Amino acid sequence: MSTNPTIENPDDILPALRALKEQLFSLEATAEIKKCSEETRKAFVAERMRLTETILDLETAQLSEIRQDLEEQGEALNEGITELTTSLKKLEKAAQWAQSLSSVLSVVSKIVPAL
Amino acid sequence: MSRKKLRPPLRRKSGALEKQGREGRRRMLGRRGWWVAIGFLLLLESGCSGGGRLQEFQQIAAIGADYTRAVDGALVRTGQLKIQANSLEMLGNRELTEISRQDFEKQDAALREFLVELTLLRQQVLGLGDYFLALGALAGSNAPGQLADGLNQSASSLGAISGTLNKRMGSGSFANVGNTMAAGAAVGEIAIKKRRMRDLQRELTERHQIVDGILDLQEQLLGVFFEVAKESQDFVGQTAYEAKVTGPFIGSTSPLPCVPLWLSDREAGLLAGPLTEQLDLVIKANRSLQVTWQKLLSDEIELLEFPALAKAVADALAGPVGIPASAPPAYWNCPQILTTKGDEE
Numbered sequence: 001m002s003t004n005p006t007i008e009n010p011d012d013i014l015p016a017l018r019a020l021k022e023q024l025f026s027l028e029a030t031a032e033i034k035k036c037s038e039e040t041r042k043a044f045v046a047e048r049m050r051l052t053e054t055i056l057d058l059e060t061a062q063l064s065e066i067r068q069d070l071e072e073q074g075e076a077l078n079e080g081i082t083e084l085t086t087s088l089k090k091l092e093k094a095a096q097w098a099q100s101l102s103s104v105l106s107v108v109s110k111i112v113p114a115l
Numbered sequence: 116m117s118r119k120k121l122r123p124p125l126r127r128k129s130g131a132l133e134k135q136g137r138e139g140r141r142r143m144l145g146r147r148g149w150w151v152a153i154g155f156l157l158l159l160e161s162g163c164s165g166g167g168r169l170q171e172f173q174q175i176a177a178i179g180a181d182y183t184r185a186v187d188g189a190l191v192r193t194g195q196l197k198i199q200a201n202s203l204e205m206l207g208n209r210e211l212t213e214i215s216r217q218d219f220e221k222q223d224a225a226l227r228e229f230l231v232e233l234t235l236l237r238q239q240v241l242g243l244g245d246y247f248l249a250l251g252a253l254a255g256s257n258a259p260g261q262l263a264d265g266l267n268q269s270a271s272s273l274g275a276i277s278g279t280l281n282k283r284m285g286s287g288s289f290a291n292v293g294n295t296m297a298a299g300a301a302v303g304e305i306a307i308k309k310r311r312m313r314d315l316q317r318e319l320t321e322r323h324q325i326v327d328g329i330l331d332l333q334e335q336l337l338g339v340f341f342e343v344a345k346e347s348q349d350f351v352g353q354t355a356y357e358a359k360v361t362g363p364f365i366g367s368t369s370p371l372p373c374v375p376l377w378l379s380d381r382e383a384g385l386l387a388g389p390l391t392e393q394l395d396l397v398i399k400a401n402r403s404l405q406v407t408w409q410k411l412l413s414d415e416i417e418l419l420e421f422p423a424l425a426k427a428v429a430d431a432l433a434g435p436v437g438i439p440a441s442a443p444p445a446y447w448n449c450p451q452i453l454t455t456k457g458d459e460e
């Protein structure tokens with residue numbers, strides 16, 4: 001079983017809670033609690049579930065913070081995608097024009113000798 | 116002594132013939148001039164080494180797109196492992212006491228919030244992938260070649276048309292148009308390639324810091340997911356294996372509830388590839404990509420460096436080498452597992 005980590009700053013909270021959860025879900029703890037009364041087991045399980053929910057909430061908050069930063073950058077990135085796509089369309093338009101011209105002239109070149 | 120009469124000057128040629136001669140000389144000079152111009156431009160293009168730089172853009176775009184797929188895959192697997200770990204926790208809780216609907220739904224709600232956040236993050240990751248794809252599409256565009264082909268084909272057609280018209284009209288005045296277009300094809304191809312390179316370089320200059328910032332944030336994100344994956348992995352790997360495989364097996368000779376399931380659980384438990392190792396590989400790929408991206412901006416990158424980056428990303432995509440587990444047994448192999456309390460009564 002891992003030793004309890006000390007909490008010196010907010011970044012230590014999540015590791016500390018995870019370490020606590022590891023202890024509460026360990027085989028030793030589970031074996032001991034199985035010997036206790038129904039009331040004790042109920043309270044124990046309630047605390048375990050609350051701990052799991054707290055850890056989930058903290059992890060979600062951590063991810064949300066990073067996600068919001070990414071979204072801010074994402075807007076500028078979308079501008080880049082638009083500009084790159086516009087550049088590509090302009091190039092392709094020029095190429096398309098040349099291809100269309102070649103198709104038209106190819107037809108004309110077949111018609112002219114027959115006139 | 117009579118002076119030899121000076122020979123009179125040569126009679127001037129007739130107007131039409133002279134005009135033809137002048138035009139012929141002009142055409143020849145014009146044609147030669149065009150080829151000189153094209154030769155000069157081709158020399159200029161090769162001297163600018165635009166081709167190598169273009170390849171750098173293509174390479175990083177392709178590798179960048181693969182990298183985002185590796186990150187996305189790692190995020191998805193972490194989400195799956197998180198659900199698995201939470202489900203096993205709830206099964207463990209259920210073994211100790213009855214769980215109310217309210218408590219079960221609270222767990223579901225917390226897990227759903229986590230998964231919603233994960234989904235939104237995947238969108239951001241795939242957004243970077245779209246950017247790399249757009250970069251690659253511009254860098255790898257065949258538009259210059261298509262433009263040149265189109266103009267060259269047009270030149271041939273014009274040549275055929277002008278040949279016919281010249282015969283009819285008895286003049287050579289239509290010949291220049293086809294030649295001009297052929298020359299224009301080469302010039303046009305160079306111009307469009309330069310434009311593409313200019314647009315790519317401008318894009319890199321304008322948005323290099325944005326991409327740099329995103330890669331840095333993704334490195335932080337992968338760090339968070341590493342811790343999440345480690346916790347889930349430890350629980351699923353050790354606790355679940357103990358509960359499903361070791362625990363039921365030792366200390367008793369009673370028949371196991373479901374042998375096929377026990378066999379499958381043992382195989383899966385022993386062969387399970389650690390997700391944290393894959394996340395390690397993705398983090399390494401992220402760092403390599405950050406370095407390469409910086410080098411691309413300062414034009415310090417060499418094409419020889421790309422295979423190493425491509426390998427780092429390919430390793431991240433493939434994950435750690437392992438043996439795949441067989442498919443679990445069909446549920447009907449273990450009817451006892453499916454028996455509910457209601458059925459028993």
